[in-house]
Amino acid sequence: MAHAVISCLHANLAALEAVLADIDQQGIDTITCLGDLVGYGPQPNEVVNLVRERQIPTCQGCWDEDIIEGLNACDCSYPSQLAERRGQLAHQWTADQLSEENRAFLASLPMSLWRDRQLFVHGSPNSQHEYLLPDMDAFAALERVESAGAETLFCGHTHRPYVRELRDGSIRVRVRQTPGEPAGVAEAEDRELRLPLRRIINAGSVGEPRHGNTHATYVIHHEDTNAVEIREVPYDVERTCRAIVDAGLPPIFAWRLRHGFEYAERADDASHVCER
Amino acid sequence: MSQTLLISGPPGCGKTTWILNRIQSHSGPCGFLRLAGYPDEGLLQARDGGIDLAWLQDQCPGLLDLAEPDQALAPRPANLLALIELPQFQPPTDSGLAGVDRRVIPQLEALHLSPDEHLHFGRDHLLPRQDTLDFSSLQALERNLAGSVWDPASLSSFWFELVNGAYGDVYRAKALMNLPDGRAFFCNWMVSREGSQFLPLQTTASPDGRPQRLSRLVVQGKDLDPAAIEVTLADCLLSDALLELEQARLRQQEAPSHPSPAA
Numbered sequence: 001m002a003h004a005v006i007s008c009l010h011a012n013l014a015a016l017e018a019v020l021a022d023i024d025q026q027g028i029d030t031i032t033c034l035g036d037l038v039g040y041g042p043q044p045n046e047v048v049n050l051v052r053e054r055q056i057p058t059c060q061g062c063w064d065e066d067i068i069e070g071l072n073a074c075d076c077s078y079p080s081q082l083a084e085r086r087g088q089l090a091h092q093w094t095a096d097q098l099s100e101e102n103r104a105f106l107a108s109l110p111m112s113l114w115r116d117r118q119l120f121v122h123g124s125p126n127s128q129h130e131y132l133l134p135d136m137d138a139f140a141a142l143e144r145v146e147s148a149g150a151e152t153l154f155c156g157h158t159h160r161p162y163v164r165e166l167r168d169g170s171i172r173v174r175v176r177q178t179p180g181e182p183a184g185v186a187e188a189e190d191r192e193l194r195l196p197l198r199r200i201i202n203a204g205s206v207g208e209p210r211h212g213n214t215h216a217t218y219v220i221h222h223e224d225t226n227a228v229e230i231r232e233v234p235y236d237v238e239r240t241c242r243a244i245v246d247a248g249l250p251p252i253f254a255w256r257l258r259h260g261f262e263y264a265e266r267a268d269d270a271s272h273v274c275e276r
Numbered sequence: 277m278s279q280t281l282l283i284s285g286p287p288g289c290g291k292t293t294w295i296l297n298r299i300q301s302h303s304g305p306c307g308f309l310r311l312a313g314y315p316d317e318g319l320l321q322a323r324d325g326g327i328d329l330a331w332l333q334d335q336c337p338g339l340l341d342l343a344e345p346d347q348a349l350a351p352r353p354a355n356l357l358a359l360i361e362l363p364q365f366q367p368p369t370d371s372g373l374a375g376v377d378r379r380v381i382p383q384l385e386a387l388h389l390s391p392d393e394h395l396h397f398g399r400d401h402l403l404p405r406q407d408t409l410d411f412s413s414l415q416a417l418e419r420n421l422a423g424s425v426w427d428p429a430s431l432s433s434f435w436f437e438l439v440n441g442a443y444g445d446v447y448r449a450k451a452l453m454n455l456p457d458g459r460a461f462f463c464n465w466m467v468s469r470e471g472s473q474f475l476p477l478q479t480t481a482s483p484d485g486r487p488q489r490l491s492r493l494v495v496q497g498k499d500l501d502p503a504a505i506e507v508t509l510a511d512c513l514l515s516d517a518l519l520e521l522e523q524a525r526l527r528q529q530e531a532p533s534h535p536s537p538a539a
Contacts, residue, residue, distance in 0.1 A: 080429030081518075085511040251504065255442045 002026070005203045006218040007034035007122070007156025008061065009051070010263075011041025011094065012207030013243075015216040016050060018235035019206050028220065032113060034156040034203055035061025035122035037106065038098065040090045040253060040263040041207050042243035048102040060109035061122040062129045062157065067095055068107045086250065086263065093249060118221075119150035123157040132200060134162040142166045145198040152199045154221075159262060161204030161217045161230045169195035201228055207240075210262040278356040280389055282376060284364040285397025287414070287496050288448040288466035290404060292328045295359045299336045304355030307340035307347065308332050309389065311380055313363030321363055322416035322494045327452055328361065330490045331462045334477040348387040358389060365414075367399045375399075414447065417500050419509070421491040425454045425519050430512035437508070439465045439472060444500035451493040456514060456522040458483045460491070483523040483530075 004023045009016050023031060033056045038044040051058060078084035098106075111128070113120040124130040125148035132144060132155050141164065145153045176188045204217030211217060215232040222229070241254035253263055281298075285291050299306045310328050313321040333339045340347055342358060352358075368375025376394050384390065397403045431453055439446055451463045458481040464473040481487040495505075514522065 080433055080512075081427035081514070082430035082433050082508065082511045250507070252437065252442055252508070255437075259440070 001030070001224060002028050002220050002222045003030035003032065004028050004218060004220050005032050005034065005120070005154050005201070006056075006206050007203040008036040008159055008205035008208055009033070009038075009041075009047050010036055010063070010205070010207035011038045011044040011047050012216075012240050012257075013041075013043040013046045013050070014236045014239045015207045015233075016047055018233050019216050019218055019231075020050075020054065022231060022233045023218075023220075026220070031056045032115075032120050032154070033058035034120060034154065035059050035109065035128065036063045036156065036207075037061065038067060038094050039063030040094075040249075042240065042247040042249055044094050044098050045102055047207075048098075048105060052102075052105060057113055058109055059113050059120055059122055060106065060111055060128060063091075063094075064106040064109060065128055066091060067098060068103065086252075089250065090253070090263070093247075114150075117149070117151040118154065119145075119148050119152070120154045122155065124155060125150075125153070128157070131158050132202070133158055134160065134164060134202070138166060138169070141200060142169050142195060142198055145200060146195065150198075151196075152201060152221075154201050154203060154219075156203050156205065158202055159205035159208055159210035160202065161211060161219060162200075162202045163219075163228045163230070164200045164202075166195075166198040166200070169198070204230065208257070208262055209260060212260060214258070214260045278352060278354065278358065279393075280358040280360065280391050282360045282362060282391040282394045283397075283403075284362040284368070284377075284394070285403070286365050287322065287363060288468070289397040291361050291363075291397065292332065294403060295361060296332060296335060298357065298359060299332065299339065302357045304357065305338070305340065305353045306336065307342040307352075307356060307358045308361070309342035309358070309387065310361045311363075311383060314377070314379060316365045318412065319365045319414040320416040320496075322448075322496050323418045324363075324494060325418060325420065325492045326490050327450055327462075327492050327494060330452060331475075331477070334462075334479050342387060342389065348389075360384070360389065360391065364396065368394070368396055371399075413498055414496050415444075415498060415500050417493075417495040417502055417505070419493040419505070421451070421453070421493055421509075421513075423486040423488075424491055424509075425456050425486060425514045426512055427514055427518075428455050431455075434508055434512050435463060435465075435472060438495070438505075443495075443505050443508075444497050446495055446497040446500070448496040449494070452477075452489075452491050453493075454481075454487050454489075454491050456483060456519055457526050458487065460487070460489065483526040485523075486519070 006019060033051060035058060037048050037051060078087055122128040124132050124144050132141065170192055172190060172192045174188050174190055201219055203219045204211060206216045206218060209215060209217055214237050215234050218231050220229040220231060237258055241258050244254040245251055256263055283291050283295060308329060310324055315321055329341060362380060364377060373391060373394050395403050438449055447467045449465045452460055453463055454460050460477040462475040
């Protein structure tokens with residue numbers, strides 16, 4: 001059995017329609033969405049409506065959360081004043097457009113979804129705002145998966161799809177006896193814990209690709225073989241760009257999307273832990 | 277023995293860089309003059325506004341500004357190398373001094389300057405020619421940024437968008453930009469070259485308010501969108517409050533962590 005995982009739709013209807021058509025064409029009927037249905041893009045209601053119509057299990061992304069609760073992320077969300085101003089403008093526009101029904105839907109989304117020992121989150125198990133970048137410290141990456149009790153962690157948020165296998169991991173700890181322990185016990189003891197294979201699978205982005213071209217990305221997980229396929233789907237980028245301009249959003253958003261650049265720069269500090 | 281050179285060429289061909297190298301290799305006093313140049317059919321000259329002079333004077337302390345009337349009347353030092361930069365789209369029809377655009381002669385005479393040699397990029401082999409482009413149409417956009425200070429990460433994003441075509445087809449962009457820590461950068465880009473130059477000025481201001489030095493953006497290209505540039509500039513430049521916040525942090529970092537013992 002295969003299932004598809006999509007993320008970071010960002011109100012880009014043309015991209016979502018193309019990705020769903022690609023999934024349908026392969027006969028896959030199990031889809032999981034990792035959030036960020038809205039933000040920056042010009043069709044927030046249309047995208048939410050389509051996800052609801054298709055009854056796609058979805059967890060809440062950082063943009064979905066911000067639209068409900070207001071902007072209160074820490075510095076990691078915006079690496080520059082320019083990105084922050086543009087993000088705030090997009091936030092206000094989206095908040096003004098979103099119907100009450102769709103707002104309630106976003107508010108109802110869970111932080112995470114589980115299927116067996118597969119965990120689905122937007123950013124990390126800690127926060128929708130935390131980036132699990134492909135080159136983050138291996139120990140920190142392993143900690144995120146292991147402490148959540150998952151074997152495989154599906155995430156998005158970085159907009160760059162990747163599969164990272166964390167194998168041959170071990171943790172060496174020194175256990176020190178506390179005062180009052182029975183005499184004759186060694187004061188300190190080294191213990192080494194072997195950790196089993198863990199995987200992080202990032203689904204990339206449907207609506208705001210950041211992997212070097214304009215194609216929408218998502219992943220297919222073949223559960224029988226455990227193989228993961230990163231899919232790139234071309235879509236009608238110009239249709240979304242026209243909609244951005246027609247909606248009155250900044251034309252620079254259309255220019256960035258058309259050239260395969262993200263709307264706002266990503267946070268590059270892989271060691272940063274969101275303080276939100 | 278003094279020498280006066282007139283260096284002409286189209287935008288971005290490397291006139292100022294070549295002049296900087298000549299000045300740095302000259303052991304005696306040097307002077308610089310930048311003429312405005314003239315528009316050609318469909319080709320507008322950009323008003324440099326002093327960027328080249330400010331950059332050269334930063335890199336070469338003591339460089340004389342030959343545009344100053346006092347300099348024109350003062351006795352010239354012996355062994356002076358006077359370099360005159362002239363933006364000029366089309367190659368001269370005649371070789372050598374006979375090819376000097378006649379319209380600049382009165383300006384030069386008023387400043388008591390008489391070129392000994394005229395070199396034009398793309399024509400004279402003494403100058404590099406790999407960056408010389410043939411323009412058919414060119415708009416110009418200038419923005420005075422005096423007193424403006426950039427959020428550094430926003431400057432990086434804006435420049436990336438600018439030179440990659442977000443605000444029109446840019447052929448040439450240069451600027452002097454201020455950062456909150458008191459540094460300033462000469463930003464330089466040309467369509468025929470790979471990558472941008474971000475060259476720090478040697479003179480820095482203290483991180484205390486808005487610097488008084490020249491700051492300016494000059495862009496040449498086609499279908500330029502000044503309104504969109506203005507929108508982005510407004511989102512990139514620091515307000516008084518944010519500038520003070522950033523500079524207070526920098527001043528605190530610079531302050532000695534332990535008070536020195538009283539004498």
